[in-house]
Amino acid sequence: MRALSRLAAWISDLRLAIGLLFVIALASGLGTIIPQQETADAYHQAYDAKPWLGLLDGDWILKLELDHVYASNWFLALLAWLGLSLVLCSWRRQWPALQASLRWIDYRSSRQLSKLSLAESLPTAQPRTDLDALAQLLQNQHWQLKIQGDRLAARRGILGRVGPLLVHAGLVVLMVGASWGALAGQRLERFLAPGHDLQLLNQRGVNQMTLAVDSFRIERDPAGRPEQFRSELRLLDAEGKPLQRSQISVNHPLRFRGMTVYQADWSLAAITVQLGRSPLLQLPLRSLPELGEQVWGLALPTRPDGSEPVLLALSSEMGPIDVYSAQAQLIGQITPGGEPLEIGGLPLKVIEVMPASGLLLKRDPGVPLVYGGFAIALLGGGLSLIATRQLWAIADDDQGQLHVGGLCNRNLTALANELPLLLKQLKAASELSSPVAGRG
Structure with missing residues (x-):
């Protein structure tokens, strides 16, 4: 049991997670530098004569699965390792921290408050009255309150404690979506001349729909360099009935039933x-x-x-x-x-010369999870910026003082500036109420 606890502590260590992120970033860079999902002959032609970095020829590129980095066993293993690290970190640290922040801490003596990061003592003739006035001020500023006799506890920004959990959850969802897309996704690149079509088959070899190119044009600058490519596409069902017509161009793909068709390249067909x-x-x-x-x-x-x-x-x-x-x-x-x-x-x-449209077809079932993971992580990052502040106050009738102390998980300087202003408001309110109380 102790060995499992040590293993969980090692896996959930922050330094390990940072190291995994660094390795994953390097691996992602490899996937960007080395062309992906090409034929084996293409890698031999590109790297046998001139090995990559002077070390890796075509055989090693294929053996190390660098031709499909994002779907390789070792890359998916790194993602799984990082995901496990985040889950264990959330379970061992972030969840207990959230539970602890939801529990009210009861400080019963001024000595306990004096040990906090911020502590002030306000001389007053009416400690209990000032305690009630402080409670009213805090309530007006949307603090949560818990009052027990001569003691008061207040907190604000508890929602910020949820932020780290959401960041971890979003990253895990994102990695699950990326892994699912790498394993179950489909990718097809074809050059189609106008008047030609492409039948899209399912895993059983049955035609699901047909993609036809009606026209293709290349927009060029005055010097003759290509600036933009545009294709007029038609989607037909298995029986040849039209489903959708659309024009695509670079950065403006066609999306239909989970499939995305990108304008990727061009060629000369005939x-x-x-x-x-x-x-x-x-x-x-x-x-x-x-x-x-x-x-x-x-x-x-x-x-x-x-x-x-x-x-x-x-x-x-x-x-x-x-x-x-x-x-x-x-x-x-x-x-x-x-x-x-x-x-x-x-x-x-x-x-005439007939150009061909270079089309990239992708079906990625993990895209919703990837976008959802990004959204969750961004929400968690935003919530993490919210500072969780806690205040305690004790009315000391014997010494004629109101003892106030506070804690903050981030931006302690802001709370240190806010606390004297709060006590100043309390003192002003107390001075205004004292003559009225005396006349009464």
Whole structure:
């Protein structure tokens, strides 16, 4: 039993909780620096040649679960450890402190009051009358009172004692929501060109709804740099009936039945060309990372037998499109919808380039708990700022004095300034009532 008590005391130690918070913060930083939930090949390509920090190659990134930090076993274990620490701290310290603050403490002698942080003695001819006057002053200032004969106890700001408990409860709820979202959440990233759709399946493989892209446009600044992306979306049920139409853009997602669709990125999907007198050909584009970070293109044969190919490369739906020969020599440039470029006696014309909308779909069942946890923690933090103040007064008829003492869990200076003002008001009220009492 004693061993369990020591273990609980160690787990609920404040220094341990601060250390866990520091480790969790570092781990969260790793999740921000290292790309998350990519394919294994992506990590090998990125880190095998140049290990991260010179130490971790692709294999170690995957072994340490740094490719999915927030859903990794060790990260969830840290959250569980911190949650247990907060629960034990609340149970062992904050809850008893709240219960103690709700109990009235009865000081029976002036000697006890003199040992408090703040203590004053007011000479008076009528200690009992001044005690009643002090009770009335405190009541007018919304203090809670308990009077027993020649003694008085008062308190204010007890609600502040609830603050730490709410902060701990909010953090625990937040971590439960984050863990639930990491384990049960779904994340899907796709590029969809206008006119294409994506079927969203449940865990049984049954189509729940369909997401269709009606249009997509890229807003650019005068220099041609992307500023904003906008997609017109339609949601259809399993039978093809429309559920909702919405326009999304960066920082303005679509939320529907617990699913959130973000405008995340863009790409180039297809190019429509005409070679000579051929019909219009719509051909898919692929990324060409060897030519640049955002470069797309395709190899286009210029002869019916598939020979003499040229490479079309572009970085924007507005062009220009660079045309390279098989020997990697630049032949010329074409603008979409512009004049054709003659290649080997054949005119090559680009009709249009179709961009694709990069959509990020997320379903996180823990979001309500995360927001609720934040709200509870913020409420608790606000309540924690409320100072809990306590005052005691004893009427000493033998010595002709009113002894007053006080305590405060924070901002003791404010109470130290308030107590003399309170006694000054009491003295003024006593002086005003004394002539009336004498004439009576």
